Amino acid sequence: MQHAELAALLVEAGNAEQEALLRNNSALADVRVAYILKDICLDGWSSNPPQALRAAAALQSLSQINPDLEIIALCAWSAGLEALIQGRMEQAIKTLEESHRRFLALAKPHTAAATDVSKLIALALLGRYEEAVACGLRARELFLAHGDVLAAGKIEHNIGNLYFRRDQYREAEIFHNAARKRFIAVNDQKQLATINNCLANSRALLHQFVSAETLYEEAFGQAEALGLTVTQAEIEGNIGNFALMQGRYDRALDYLERSRRRYASLGMPHQSATAEQEIADAYLELNLVTAASEIYARVIPKFAELGMRAEQARALAQHGRALDILERTPQAQLVLEEARALYAAEGNEVGEASVILSQAQLRFAQGDFSAAATLASAAEPALQSSGSLRRVLLTRWLRGEAERAQGHSDEARRLFEETLAEAESEVQPQVAERCHTSLGLLAAATRDAATAEKHFRSAIALIEELRTPLPGEEFRTAFFSNKLMPYKELIRLCLTVDDTRVAEALGVAESARSRALADTLGGNRMLLTEASDEFEADLMRQVEVLREELNYLYNQMDRPLQRKTPRTQSELLELQAALRERESKMLEIGRQLQHRGTQVSGPGHSLDLVALQKQLGAETALVEYLTIDDELLAFVVTNESVEVLRNLAGEAEIAGEVQQFRFQIDTLRYGSAGIRKHLTALTERSRKHLASLYDRLLRAIEPRLGTRRLVVVPHRALHYLPFQALHDGTNYLIERREVSYAPSATVLQQCLTFSPRSYQSALLMGVADSQIPLVREEIKSISRVFPRSVSLLDEQATAAALRAHLPGTDVLHLACHAQFRADNPVFSSLRLGDGWLTVRDAYKLKLECGLVTLSGCETGVNAIAPGDELLGLARGFFSAGSPSIVLSLWTVDDEATAGLMTYFYKELQRTSSPAAALRAAQRSIIGEQPHPFFWSPFVLVGRW
Secondary structure (H helix, E strand, O other): OOHHHHHHHHHHOOHHHHHHHHHHOOOOOOHHHHHHHHHHHHHHOOOOHHHHHHHHHHHHHHHHHOOOHHHHHHHHHHHHHHHHHOOOHHHHHHHHHHHHHHHHHOOOHHHHHHHHHHHHHHHHHOOOHHHHHHHHHHHHHHHHHOOOHHHHHHHHHHHHHHHHHOOOHHHHHHHHHHHHHHHHHHOOHHHHHHHHHHHHHHHHHOOOHHHHHHHHHHHHHHHHHHOOHHHHHHHHHHHHHHHHHHOOHHHHHHHHHHHHHHHHHHOOHHHHHHHHHHHHHHHHHOOOHHHHHHHHHHHHHHHHHHOOHHHHHHHHHHHHHHHHHOOOHHHHHHHHHHHHHHHHHHOOHHHHHHHHHHHHHHHHHOOOHHHHHHHHHHHHHHHHHHOOHHHHHHHHHHHHHHHHHOOOHHHHHHHHHHHHHHHHHOOOHHHHHHHHHHHHHHHHHOOOHHHHHHHHHHHHHHHHHHHOOOOOHHHHHHHHOOOOHHHHHHHHHHHHHOHHHHHHHHHHHHHOOOHHHHHHHOOOEEOOOOOOOHHHHHHHHHHHHHHHHHHHHHHHHHOHHHOOOOOOHHHHHHHHHHHHHHHHHHHHHHHHHHHHHOEEOOOOOOOOHHHHHHHHOOOEEEEEEEEEOOEEEEEEEOOOOEEEEEEEEEHHHHHHHHHHHHHHHHOOOOOOHHHHOOHHHHHHHHHHHHHHHHHHHOOOOHHHOOOOEEEEEOOHHHHHOOHHHOEOOOOEHHHOOOEEEOOOHHHHHHHOOOOOOOOOEEEEEEOOOOOOOOHHHHHHHHHOOOOEEEEEEHHHOOHHHHHHHOOOOOEEEEEOOEEOOOOOHHHOEEEEOOEEEEHHHHHOOOOOOOEEEEOOOOOOOOEEEOOOEEEOHHHHHHHHOOOEEEEEOOOOOHHHHHHHHHHHHHHHHHHOOHHHHHHHHHHHHHOOOOOHHHHOOEEEEEOO
C-alpha cells in the first residue's frame, strides 16, 4: 500500500476503522501521509466540506498513533480548517496560530506562513481587517522570497477579498488582478476559478458589466469542471446579485436559489445564512418587504453568533430599510443606528455611508426633506470613492426628490437629468425609472404636458421591461405595488390635455389593474406542478406535511365547543402561534419553488378595446371606476362609445358611505331574532345609504346605458359593495338590469374568450355546520334541477373527490363554510369534508366548468392589493380556469341562500346566462325579504 492509498482509505473510514488502518500500516503512518491528509482538508474546505472534515478527523487519529511534532502541527492546521468550515472563527484563529508556532519551532517558516492564508480568512470574517492585511502582507513577502508564486497569489486573493468586504472595490480589483496573473502563470485552474469569481464581483460593482459577465462564466466553467461545489455555490450567488443589480429579477431569483440549495446540501451555516440574506435583499428590491424582514430577523442572530460582523451590519442595514417601508419607524431607527455602529467599529466608511443613505430615506418618508437632503449629501463622498455607482445614483436621485419636495425645482431637475444620463449609460433601469417619474412630475407641475408625458411613458416602459420576466404572481404583484405613479399621472394627462384621449386613458388604467391575474389567465405564466429534482421533491413533501398539520390546527381552532373544557388564553395563543409558524413556512417554500419553477411564455396580455366593444355588443355596457387623487371617476364603455365621467364623488366620501352600509348589513349577520323584529326600519336605513351611493356612483351614468346589462369594474372600497342593490329612490338596480363584475376589462375580455356552456351537468358539494345547517336541503334541491349531477355531502365532500369528479362538469357548486383571512389572504379557504381548501389549493384544480358557485359566507371577500389585485378565493378559481364565479360579499342567511340557489339554477337551465339567472333569483327574493342582507350578497364575477 502507498501513502496516498492509505490517506484515501483513512478519509473514508470511521474512527474505529481509522485506528485499525493506522496500526496495521504503522510503517506508512508518518509525516508524509499527514501532509496528504492536510492537502485533502485544505482542498476540500471550499469544494467538499464533508470530505475535508473527515480528513481532519483522520489527521487527529494519526497524531494519537504517531505524536510526531510535525504531524501535531499539521493536525492543528486541519483543526483550524474544520473550525472555519463550521463557522467557529475564533477557534479557527486559535488553532491556526498554534499550528504557525509549531512550524516556526520546527524551523519551517514557509509552511508556517502557509497557515496564514487560512487565518487571514477567519480574521476577515471577524472584521479584524487591519490585522488580516498585515498578516497577509508578511506572508506574501516570505512566499515571494521562497519563489512560491502560488502562495503569494493566494494571499493577494484574500487581501482583495478583505477590501471587497469593506466596500473598497477599486483596491479589491488591484489585488485580485495581481493574484489572477500569478495563478495564470502557474496554470492553477482551481485558484483561477475562485479568483475569476472574486474579480467579477469587483468589476460588477465598478459597473464593468461585460468583463464581469465573462469572468463569471469562465469561473463557473472552471469550478464545474473541477467539482468545486462550494465555489459553484459562491459563483451562483454572485451571479444572482449581479443580475439583481441590473434589474434582471428572474435570473437573480434563479441563481440565488441555486446557491442556497448547494449550501443547504453542504451544511455550511455561515454561507447558508449569507445565501438567505441575499434572497432577502432580492425580496426587498421586489417589495416583498414582510418576507424580507422575516429573513433578516432570522439571519442577524446567526451572524452575531458566528462573529460575522460585516454580514451582521449589512443585514441590519437592510432590515432597517424594510422596517421603514413597513412603517415601523422607531424600530427602523434603532436597527439602522446599530448597523451604523457596527460599520464604524469595522472602519468601513462605505458601509456606514450606505446606512446614512437609508437614514436619509427614512427622514424623507417622515417628511423631513431638508434633513434627508443633508444626510444624502453626507453619504455621497464615501459611496463615490468606493466606486459603488448604483448607490451613488440612488443618493443623487433622493437628493433630487428632497429638493423637489422643498420647491427647489431647478436644482431637482439638474440632479434628475444628470442621474438619468448616468443611469442610462451604466444600464441601471431601476434608477432610470425613478428619474423619469420624478422629471415627469416636475414637468407636470409647470404644465409642460409634452415633456411630462414623454417621461411618464419612459418610466412605464422601464417598469414593464423589469416586470415582464418576473416568475410568480406574488413577485409580480409586489413589484408593481409602488410603481403606479407614472400610470396614474399619464391617465391624468390624457384626461386633462385632450378630451379625445379617453380610450387611451382607459388603456393606461387597464395596464395598471389586476395585471398579475390577467397574465395568469392569459396563459403566459405556468405554475410549477412537478418537481424538477430531488430538492424540489423534498420541498413539495414538506408542503404536504405542512398542509396536513395546518388542517389539523384549523380544525382545532374551528371546533372549540367539542372540548369538554374551553381553551385557556395561553392555549389559544399557542395554537395561533403554531398556525402562523406553519403558514409562514408554507409561504416561504412556495416562494422558493417559484424562484425556479414558473415558466414565462411571453409578455402580459393587454386590453384590445375595439375587440372588447364588439364583445360587449348592443346588450352590455362596462363601467370601470378609478380615482385620481381623491376624485372618483368612471369610464363607460359600450359598443358605440368610450366616455369618462369626472368628479362623481370623493373617494374618502364613498369609502365612508360603503362602510356605513356594511355596518347595516352586519347588524343581521348573527340572525338575532330581537334585531330582526326591526327589519322594516333596518331596510329603510340600508336603502338610505344605497340611495346615497346610487346618486354618486350611477345616477349620472345610467342614462347612457339604455337597457343594457351592466358590468362593473370596481375600485378599492367598491369591491365590497353590491351594485345590484343600489337604489334610485324607487327601485333597486337589479330590478332594471342584469349586473355582473370583473376585476378588470382585460380579465373580462379573457373570460369572454371561453365558449358558452349549456350547464347540463353539475358537481354539488356541501358541508353543513352550525352556521349553514340547511346545506343538505340546498344540495338536494339543486340536484333535481340538473339532468346530470353528482352530490357529495359532509365527509364525502373531500378534496380528492372534488378532483376526481371535476372532468366533464359544467357547474361546480360548493356549499361550504368559508373563512377570509385578512392577515394572510392566500390562506382564505373553504371547509371541505376532510379539511380546508385554500386559495393555493384552488390554483391547482384543473377546471373545465363554465361556472363555479361558492355559496358559503364571505366567499367573495378579497384583500385589495395596489393595482386592484384581488387576493382571495375568487383569484384561485379564476386561475384554475373558470370564466364565471358566483360569490358572496358577507355572511349569508342559510334559508334565503337555499331558496335563491334553487331558483338561480332553474333560471340558468332556461337562459344559459349566469347574470340573467342571478338577476331573476334575486328579484324573486326581494318581494319576500326586501332587506338587501337576504337577497343581494351574491355577485357574479367574470363572463355574464
